[in-house]
Amino acid sequence: MLGVCAFGLGAFAQTPSSPNSLPAQAAQSPFPPGPGRDALFKVCKDCHGPESVLGNLKTRAEWSKTLDEMAANGATGTDQEWSQILDYLAINYSLILVNKATAKELAETLDVSPAIAESIVQARQNKGPLASIDDLKRAAGADAAPKIEARKDRLVF
Numbered sequence: 001m002l003g004v005c006a007f008g009l010g011a012f013a014q015t016p017s018s019p020n021s022l023p024a025q026a027a028q029s030p031f032p033p034g035p036g037r038d039a040l041f042k043v044c045k046d047c048h049g050p051e052s053v054l055g056n057l058k059t060r061a062e063w064s065k066t067l068d069e070m071a072a073n074g075a076t077g078t079d080q081e082w083s084q085i086l087d088y089l090a091i092n093y094s095l096i097l098v099n100k101a102t103a104k105e106l107a108e109t110l111d112v113s114p115a116i117a118e119s120i121v122q123a124r125q126n127k128g129p130l131a132s133i134d135d136l137k138r139a140a141g142a143d144a145a146p147k148i149e150a151r152k153d154r155l156v157f
Contacts, residue, residue, distance in 0.1 A: 030051075030054055031050060031092075032092055034088055034091070034092070035084050035087065035088065036084035036085050036086075036087050036088025036089070037088055039077060039080075039081035039082075039084045039085050039088070040053070040085050040088055040089070042077070042081065043070075043075055043076070043077040043081055043082075043085060044070075044075070046075070047070075047073075047074075047075060053089060053093050054093070056093070057093060057094065057095050057153075057154055058089075058093070058094060058095065059094055059095050059097065060086070060089075060090040060094055060105075063086055063089040063090055063093075063094065064086055067082055067085060067086055067089075090108070090109070091108050091109060091111075094109055094154065095154055095155075095156050096109045096110060096151060096154045096155050096156065097156050098120075098130050098136055098155055098156060098157050099124055099129040099130055099157060102121070103117040103118045103120070103121045104117070106120055106121070109151070109154070110140070110144070110147055110148060110151060111147050111151075112140060112144045112147055112148075116140050116141060116143070116144050119139060119140065119141065120136065120139045120140055122139075123135075123138075123139035124139075129157070130157060131157055132157065133148065133149075133152055133155060136148055136155065136157075137149075
């Protein structure tokens with residue numbers, strides 16, 4: 001019998017990770033490619049599917065705690081897989097704490113260059129906390145606006 005995983009029980013289908021095995025409708029996967037995606041599918045498949053993460057935006061620390069709970073409940077993976085999963089979740093499914101994140105965290109979660117992330121941090125330091133997505137876009141510059149807009153549901157001011 002499987003233990004209850006930290007994401008809860010659910011009947012989710014595993015999303016194939018090989019482009020050659022994707023049916024036409026799965027080609028538009030909600031899971032962006034990247035290191036840790038395959039490990040997520042592998043480790044999560046016995047208790048629930050990876051789709052469980054889609055409705056659960058968390059901070060990196062919260063994802064780390066969730067993964068620890070999954071391991072305690074019987075999910076198995078190598079240290080490398082757990083690390084890759086945490087990085088993948090933090091980059092793709094984490095809350096973006098605009099006024100607290102470091103430049104490195106902003107670069108990863110907003111998918112912007114380190115220079116743009118640093119300009120966001122500088123704007124916070126010079127003008128105080130950013131209050132809106134428009135403030136963030138101004139601090140980041142016009143080139144970063146589409147990436148910020150794509151992540152607007154994850155932004156926390």
